[in-house]
Each structure stands twice: as C-alpha cells, then as structure tokens.
Amino acid sequence: MTRQRAHTFDADRLEAARHAAGYSQAQLALHTGISVSTISAYVLGRATPTGPTFVRLAEVLGVATTDLAPISDDPPxxxxxxxxxxxxxxxxxxxxxxxxxxxxxxxxxxxxxxxxxxxxxxxxxxxxxxxxxxxxxxxxxxx
Missing domain, CATH: 1.10.260 (434 Repressor (Amino-terminal Domain))
Structure with missing residues (x-):
C-alpha cells in the first residue's frame, strides 16, 4: 500500500476537532477503529494519517477534511x-x-x-x- 502524505495536515486542528466533538483519544480510537497509540501520534504531530484514515477521522468528528487540513493554494x-x-x-x-x-x-x-x-x-x-x-x-x- 502506497501512502499519500499531505503537507497541510495540522495536528492542532485534529486535537481541537476531537475536543469539540467531546471525544477522548480512546473514544476517538473506538469510533474510528484506529489504535489509541496511532491517534496519539496524529495528535502529537508524529504521524500523518493515510487518505482513507484521514477521511474517516473527519467523518467521525463531523468536520470536513479541509477543517483538519486546509488545501494549499496550489495543491499537487x-x-x-x-x-x-x-x-x-x-x-x-x-x-x-x-x-x-x-x-x-x-x-x-x-x-x-x-x-x-x-x-x-x-x-x-x-x-x-x-x-x-x-x-x-x-x-x-x-x-
């Protein structure tokens, strides 16, 4: 599986969306099927989710993907x-x-x-x- 990384992923936006949704990291992990350690890595900016995982996070948090990572002005x-x-x-x-x-x-x-x-x-x-x-x-x- 080839991973797509995005330059615009913002761990702080993910953390803010998680708080706004009222989820702990463990609850977000449960609702997304992602491990708590992986959620923690995303929130700390140590890892970037793959495209499918990124979309799943946005769906569960009830936000658009662009709320978690704005599309750059001239996106590749x-x-x-x-x-x-x-x-x-x-x-x-x-x-x-x-x-x-x-x-x-x-x-x-x-x-x-x-x-x-x-x-x-x-x-x-x-x-x-x-x-x-x-x-x-x-x-x-x-x-």
Missing part, C-alpha cells in the same frame, strides 16, 4: 487525492494503470490519461486536476 495531485481519501492503488484502478505508473503520473512525469475520470473520483473539476498535475510537476522539477 497527491494532496487532492489524500483529501479524497484515496491511495495510489485506488487512483491506479481509476486510471487503469499500474501503481508504479500511476505514481509517476502523480509526480508529473507522465500526463494523466483520463482527467475526467480522476476529476470525478476526486470531486473536483478537470481544470483543478490539470492544475494539480502541473503543481506536482513543478514540485518535482524544482525540488
């Missing part, structure tokens, strides 16, 4: 994918490519073969997908 594809709760393997199925090839697409090494399908899966416009691909490509080339 991996950030949009993380907010949608997807993994590279999920995107590979959507694009009908291998996970390895999909990873290269997400880095901007290859064009997206079906921007419309990806936009639908992410709940964004085709223009946003194209802009995110270009942001990923810029990151790779500059980075």
């Amino acid at each position: 594809l991996r950030e949009l994918i993380w907010h949608a709760g997807l993994l590279v393997e999920d995107v590979a199925v959507i694009l009908d490519r291998s996970a390895l090839h999909t990873g290269a697409i997400l880095r901007g090494d290859f064009p997206i073969p079906d921007e419309q399908a990806l936009a639908r899966a992410l709940g964004v416009s085709v223009d946003q997908v194209a802009a995110a691909w270009h942001a990923a490509r810029r990151e790779r080339l500059e980075g």
